[in-house]
Amino acid sequence: NNDDDGKETTAADVAVVVLVHSATGGVGLWASEIAARRGGVVVGVVGHAHKIPVFQERILPLCPAAQCFVRSSNPQQFAKDLQDAVVRARLLHHSQQQQQQQEHQEANKEDVDLSSLCGFRYESAHDLVERGWGVDYVMESYGGPYFMPSLDLINPGGSLATFGSTTYNGRGNNNRNRIAFLPLLWKYLTRPRIDPGCLTTRNIRVGGFNLIFLTQNEKELRNALENCIQCLSSNSSHADHDDDNDDEHAKDDDDDPLARVTPPVVGHVFEFDTQAVEALQTLRSGKTVGKVVLTNPNNPLLQQQ
Structure with missing residues (x-):
């Protein structure tokens, strides 16, 4: 060609x-x-x-x-x-x-x-x-x-x-x-x-x-997450888009890029207090899909929400 x-x-x-x-x-x-x-x-x-x-x-x-x-x-x-x-x-x-x-x-x-x-x-x-x-x-x-x-x-x-x-x-x-x-x-x-x-x-x-290092630096973590959201909310791809549908939601989406982001896949959820070891074993198995999430219901920040 x-x-x-x-x-x-x-x-x-x-x-x-x-x-x-x-x-x-x-x-x-x-x-x-x-x-x-x-x-x-x-x-x-x-x-x-x-x-x-x-x-x-x-x-x-x-x-x-x-x-x-x-x-x-x-x-x-x-x-x-x-x-x-x-x-x-x-x-x-x-x-x-x-x-x-x-x-x-x-x-x-x-x-x-x-x-x-x-x-x-x-x-x-x-x-x-x-x-x-x-x-x-x-x-x-x-x-x-x-x-x-x-x-x-x-x-x-x-x-x-x-x-x-x-x-x-x-x-x-x-x-x-x-x-x-x-x-x-x-x-x-x-x-x-x-x-x-x-x-x-x-x-x-x-x-x-190192993701662990990143999570220990809140400012860097927030900046990285914001960059990810901007990339994930972009419509620049090979996919065909419905122009009318895009125009209809463009105004709302411009105000909230997160609204256009496909949520991450959560494969397994464990409680931090009682299942942390099991969560690590699951992660190390190599058979997981998406994220392995640890929840902490005793976290005061979650209780406030």
Whole structure:
């Protein structure tokens, strides 16, 4: 395809791809929605197949080209699945932009040869990044052997933000409250190492944030929450909107951006006084969807409300 200036364009030229680990978790689901509402093409990774419909219900109306796949226990297979998901997302986005229904149907097939559709063979992350077919932003939470496949797939100028390392959730086999120290030590010693020189060579950025630290700084937390609300209340997305309906509610929504925000998914609720340990065990199980919430009915602030 050619643009107005005669320059050849590809699917890689018209999409900003955002990769989100733990895409149906409390952070991941909001991150996916923010990316979709800002016009990004979202590729989500989840730990179990039953989480995929949750992602699709929330994100596909905003980003029809979004992809979601289950993280393989084999890091090499994970890397391959990730590359295929990114290529599929770019192809679907491109076909939707060009209104090429036949291409869209082909790219959606599970057994299709994606290399034949994108026009070149790819066998590694390098092959995709070299052509600009990698990802542009990564929200990373797995760590361990899953970190580098995500980092390797970042396009020049892209960024990775890590917000957790669920790989290091060591659990004993016989006692759920017992930490398996030896496996945890091995994972720590074999954790991924980043050469700062490769960051400058590839022109990519790596950072991280700690949600616990954020919650202990009320001012920063409020600022971050307000920014999230502004992004989540944005109508800038791939979804089609009813103009008349938008006009009807625009005035009210402008006064209260929160009115346009889809509430976060709450998967489990526990009482702080009696179920805190059970809440932590549930969170560490990797089988949760959305947020795990601790309530404290004795909180004087809640009693005032």
